[in-house]
Amino acid sequence: MKKSTRSLNSTLFLLMITILLFIAMYVAGMILFGGSGFAKPQMFLNLFIDNAGLIVIAMGETLAMITAGIDISVGSVTALVCMVMANSMENHGVSAVTAVLMALGIGLAFGVVQGFLISYLDIQPFIVTLAGLYFGRGMTAVVNTEQIAIKNKTFLAWANAKIYMPFGSYSGKGKFHPAYIYPTVVIALVVVLLIILMMKYTKFGRAIYAIGGNSSSALMMGINVRRVKFLTYLLDGFLAGLGGFLFCLNSCSGFVEQAKGLEMDAISASVIGGTLLSGGVGLPIGTLFGVLIKGTIASLITTQGTLSSWWVRIVLSALLMFFIVLQAIFAKMSMKKK
Numbered sequence: 001m002k003k004s005t006r007s008l009n010s011t012l013f014l015l016m017i018t019i020l021l022f023i024a025m026y027v028a029g030m031i032l033f034g035g036s037g038f039a040k041p042q043m044f045l046n047l048f049i050d051n052a053g054l055i056v057i058a059m060g061e062t063l064a065m066i067t068a069g070i071d072i073s074v075g076s077v078t079a080l081v082c083m084v085m086a087n088s089m090e091n092h093g094v095s096a097v098t099a100v101l102m103a104l105g106i107g108l109a110f111g112v113v114q115g116f117l118i119s120y121l122d123i124q125p126f127i128v129t130l131a132g133l134y135f136g137r138g139m140t141a142v143v144n145t146e147q148i149a150i151k152n153k154t155f156l157a158w159a160n161a162k163i164y165m166p167f168g169s170y171s172g173k174g175k176f177h178p179a180y181i182y183p184t185v186v187i188a189l190v191v192v193l194l195i196i197l198m199m200k201y202t203k204f205g206r207a208i209y210a211i212g213g214n215s216s217s218a219l220m221m222g223i224n225v226r227r228v229k230f231l232t233y234l235l236d237g238f239l240a241g242l243g244g245f246l247f248c249l250n251s252c253s254g255f256v257e258q259a260k261g262l263e264m265d266a267i268s269a270s271v272i273g274g275t276l277l278s279g280g281v282g283l284p285i286g287t288l289f290g291v292l293i294k295g296t297i298a299s300l301i302t303t304q305g306t307l308s309s310w311w312v313r314i315v316l317s318a319l320l321m322f323f324i325v326l327q328a329i330f331a332k333m334s335m336k337k338k
Contacts, residue, residue, distance in 0.1 A: 010330040014274035014323070015286045021319075022289050025296045033303045040169040041179040047295040052184035053078065053247030054265055055291050059195045060239030061266040062287045063232050066212045068279025069118060069125035071233070074240045075262035076136025077110050079254075081244030083140045086148035086254030089155060096154040100245055107241015108234065110136070115233030119226045133263070140256050147255035150248070158183065159249045184246045191239065195284045208232055212279030261313075268320045269294055276327055293319070 030039040037043055048055070057074050064071045081103040088094035088102060110132055117128045150156065161183055168178035199205035207228045210218040219225050247259060271277065272293055273286030298312045 011274055011281050011283060014326065014330075015283055015289075017326070018273055018286050018289045018293070018323075022293050022296065025293065025300070029296065029300050029303070033300070036303050038299070038303055041165070041167055042169065042177075043299065045165070045179050045181050045185070047292050047299065048185040048188065049182055050250070050298075051291050051295045052182070052188040053243045053245075053250060054262065054269070054294075055188040055243075055288060056191050056239050056246055057243035057262065058266040058269045058287045058291055059191055059284055060236035060243070061263075062270045062273070062275050062282050062284055063195070063208060063239075064125065064236045065267070065270050065275045065277065066208050066279060066282040067229055067232050068212045068215075069229070069233070070267065071114070071129045071132075071236055071240075072126065072263045072267070073110060073114065073129040073132030073136055074236075074243070074266055075259045075264075076133045076140070077107060077237070077240040078244035078247050078259035078262055079140045079256065080136045080143070081106050081241055082248040082251065082258050083143045083148070083254035083256070085155075085245070085248050086150050087144045089150060089152040090148050091144075096152050096158070099152075099155070103245045103248070104238065104241045107237045107239070107244065109237070110240065111234040111237020114237065115230040118233055119229035137256070140254075140258075144254070145256060147253060150252045150254070155249075156252065159252050182249070184249050187242075187246060191242070192284055192288050199284060204228065204231070209280060212281070214280070265291075265294060265316075268316055271327075272319055272323050274323075276331075277324070278331070 026044070032038075057078065061071055061074060084106060085099040085103055089096065089099050094102075114125075114128050114132055117123045118125050159182070162180040163183065163186065165179040165181070168176055170176055199208065207218065207223045210221065210223055211225055211228055215225050244259075247262075248254070251258065269290030270282065270287050271290070273283065273288070273290035275282030275287065294312070294316055297315050298309075301307045301309065301311050301315075
């Protein structure tokens with residue numbers, strides 16, 4: 001009981017650091033770049049609009065990492081989903097609804113194959129998903145090597161549909177401009193809520209935590225470790241497909257180099273959000289704030305105007321190292337108290 005309480009306290013402490021860091025960074029941006037529009041409500045909502053796909057993908061990544069696994073194929077899955085959707089709609093006349101079903105099917109296919117290899121054949125998740133990364137990127141080029149812009153009217157209507165908020169900002173001439181979001185944000189937040197509820201209140205969610213904490217103990221408790229791991233990677237694959245669809249709604253195109261490095265963004269968001277690399281610990285709400293921190297860094301650097309976009313990666317890597325060191329410190333403290 002004491003061990004679980006210490007684990008919970010350290011998890012909540014990491015979550016609080018993540019939330020406070022996000023607030024501090026955003027407030028600093030409002031102070032430094034308030035004149036450039038950073039203080040406007042729309043700038044805050046843009047964090048969700050620009051990262052809706054990443055939020056969903058990072059949720060799946062978090063589930064895999066809680067089981068003490070990892071999935072580095074999600075960027076390639078996203079690229080493949082976008083290319084297949086673009087190619088099927090523009091070159092083969094497939095409807096937007098059918099293209100979405102194809103996207104989800106691709107994600108599920110990756111989840112089934114990778115989940116089976118990891119859970120039932122006991123192959124290391126890194127090796128399996130590394131193969132998935134190369135396969136997905138290669139298949140993207142097989143589908144088409146050219147950039148394809150999506151012009152399907154139904155798809156573009158989805159992509160451009162705005163949901164206006166009851167708040168906003170005034171222009172210099174005193175005209176009111178309501179803030180807005182896109183349906184992608186609603187889908188992403190619904191996914192976050194469902195994952196939070198699943199992990200907190202369902203038997204399956206508790207089993208994921210138990211397996212990540214100690215798979216041998218979980219097995220002795222009567223948990224079907226292989227089945228839970230398989231279903232976790234199946235859900236991870238589905239979320240990668242759904243996230244790829246949301247990513248495609250933002251870009252409205254497909255090309256081979258799309259979403260390159262997205263898997264690292266998902267992993268870093270999970271770690272910054274408090275998910276332990278060793279498994280057994282992690283909160284979906286923390287991952288959401290991890291994504292928002294990444295988005296805030298990108299917004300700050302873009303608004304600043306003179307720094308290279310590579311500074312997003314540099315700052316993110318520094319934060320990642322900081323949180324990994326924190327996790328190591330908590331692990332050492334936990335070992336000493338045993």
